[in-house]
Amino acid sequence: MLPPSQLTPESAPAVSVQVLVPPQLAVELVPRSCTQVLIAVHDDSQPEPQLNGGSLTISAGCTGWYSRPARAVHFGRRPVRRLAFGDGMRCADSSLPMRRSWLLMLLLPQLAFAQADAGAVPDEVRQLMKEGLERDLPSPSPRGKAEWPQPEPKKQGVGPTLKNEPGARRVEALSERVRNEASSRASAVAEERRTVPDNQPGVGQSRTRAAKAVGPQLKPKPPKP
Amino acid sequence: MTRFVLLCCCVLSTLAPAQAGDANTHVLAGARAFRAGDWAVALVEFRVALKLGAPASVRWYEGATLARSGRFEEAVGVFELAFETAPNERDPLLDYYRALACFEARLWGCVLEVTTGLERTGGPRIQQQVASMAAEAKQLLSAEPPREAIDACFTRASGASSPSLSRAWLREAARLGKRRVDRFRVDEAERASK
Numbered sequence: 001m002l003p004p005s006q007l008t009p010e011s012a013p014a015v016s017v018q019v020l021v022p023p024q025l026a027v028e029l030v031p032r033s034c035t036q037v038l039i040a041v042h043d044d045s046q047p048e049p050q051l052n053g054g055s056l057t058i059s060a061g062c063t064g065w066y067s068r069p070a071r072a073v074h075f076g077r078r079p080v081r082r083l084a085f086g087d088g089m090r091c092a093d094s095s096l097p098m099r100r101s102w103l104l105m106l107l108l109p110q111l112a113f114a115q116a117d118a119g120a121v122p123d124e125v126r127q128l129m130k131e132g133l134e135r136d137l138p139s140p141s142p143r144g145k146a147e148w149p150q151p152e153p154k155k156q157g158v159g160p161t162l163k164n165e166p167g168a169r170r171v172e173a174l175s176e177r178v179r180n181e182a183s184s185r186a187s188a189v190a191e192e193r194r195t196v197p198d199n200q201p202g203v204g205q206s207r208t209r210a211a212k213a214v215g216p217q218l219k220p221k222p223p224k225p
Numbered sequence: 226m227t228r229f230v231l232l233c234c235c236v237l238s239t240l241a242p243a244q245a246g247d248a249n250t251h252v253l254a255g256a257r258a259f260r261a262g263d264w265a266v267a268l269v270e271f272r273v274a275l276k277l278g279a280p281a282s283v284r285w286y287e288g289a290t291l292a293r294s295g296r297f298e299e300a301v302g303v304f305e306l307a308f309e310t311a312p313n314e315r316d317p318l319l320d321y322y323r324a325l326a327c328f329e330a331r332l333w334g335c336v337l338e339v340t341t342g343l344e345r346t347g348g349p350r351i352q353q354q355v356a357s358m359a360a361e362a363k364q365l366l367s368a369e370p371p372r373e374a375i376d377a378c379f380t381r382a383s384g385a386s387s388p389s390l391s392r393a394w395l396r397e398a399a400r401l402g403k404r405r406v407d408r409f410r411v412d413e414a415e416r417a418s419k
Contacts, residue, residue: 121252121282121314128256129286133318135262137350138293140328140358146365148374149331149381149397153298 248277255286264294281307282314289322297329302390309389317347321355328358332393334400336362370401375409382417392418 255270271279271287284307291300304323307315315323320343327335340359347355378398385391395418402411 121280122249125252125256128253128260129289130318132256132260132262133289133322135260137321137354138325139354140325140361143361146333146361147331148333148365148371149377149394151377151380153381 248274248279250274251277252279252283252286255283255290259286259290259293264290268294280314281310284311285315285319288326289319292322292326297326298390299386300326301330301332301335301393302385302387305393305396306387306389317343317351321347321351324355324358328362332397333362333365334397334404335393337366338400366404369405372405372409375401375405375414379410379414 251270251274255267255274258264258267258270268287268290271283271290275283275287284303288300288303288307291297291303300322304326308323320339324336324339324343327333327339336358340355340362343351343355344359375398378394378401382391382394382398385394395414399411399414399418402409402414
């Protein structure tokens with residue numbers, strides 16, 4: 001296979017493929033090898049086809065692609081500027097094992113990819129990102145003494161940073177309440193144990209029975225009428 | 226048969242621009258969320274856009290969003306991929322976020338590599354932050370990196386959550402190895418990172 005810079009109409013390896021392109025796009029082809037065609041996608045709304053940086057190498061039988069500017073555009077053995085809808089490239093090469101329609105089906109989804117790739121990020125996006133990136137430029141965390149990488153990653157995303165979030169504050173408040181309630185229950189039981197005399201029933205028995213012995217709240221309820 | 230193929234092509238061709246347009250819509254939504262400081266939304270939008278075929282340059286935005294979210298190690302992997310697929314789309318601001326991600330994830334060779342360029346191209350605010358990161362990296366790398374650190378890079382590479390993060394750790398192992406006289410595991414790291 002020749003490098004692209006050495007390709008001429010005569011040396012261009014034969015490629016047998018017909019490309020049907022969407023009417024709003026123009027496609028330019030460069031034969032690269034028996035199984036590769038370089039395609040540049042243009043916006044047909046422009047008066048002249050402009051290479052906007054997006055180009056595509058499609059391998060018949062694989063879906064690899066990369067971007068590089070087209071240097072030469074040939075249609076078969078004669079140079080062309082652009083192809084129109086329905087135009088095709090016909091070179092004889094029986095080694096291409098694919099049927100024409102199969103290759104066509106491979107090409108069209110790739111064209112969508114090429115079109116998206118060819119379109120640069122809009123200026124509005126660049127401006128928004130620039131503002132967002134510049135705003136409150138994050139500083140590196142203070143370390144003082146740098147450390148070598150460790151086999152295990154450090155845990156991230158937990159700890160002090162979460163405490164500032166509203167949900168985390170609610171959880172923290174609930175935990176505090178539960179802790180307080182548990183503490184007051186424990187002290188109440190301890191108080192009950194201290195107040196029960198040694199010769200009273202309930203001492204040395206279960207906490208429930210001890211509570212029954214001294215707890216006024218455990219008096220039987222009056223029967224319902 | 227030919228007519229059927231033509232019909233399929235026409236249907237596909239009408240879908241193609243729509244998909245590209247969708248990708249741009251998500252990129253724009255991601256940028257707006259990023260500008261508003263809504264990192265979680267921005268991350269989702271950028272990732273959806275990339276799935277729909279947005280330009281590879283959007284990877285840089287994804288990496289910056291992860292760094293903003295404090296997910297530095299993931300950011301290192303995404304920045305690695307961005308550097309591989311769209312090296313010309315970066316700018317000093319995006320490089321600063323890459324240096325920050327490397328700094329927080331302790332890829333000191335990466336810090337030094339990225340900050341070296343930034344010290345020339347970054348603005349005054351960036352240069353100030355970059356100087357502190359570079360100083361720390363230089364101080365540590367002034368000594369020969371221990372073998373354990375290089376082994377740790379390999380361990381991190383094997384347990385990495387993405388192939389690009391794995392490559393980033395392997396490249397770091399190679400950088401550290403080159404700073405040793407015995408070039409400990411440099412060839413192995415370079416082979417594995419390709």
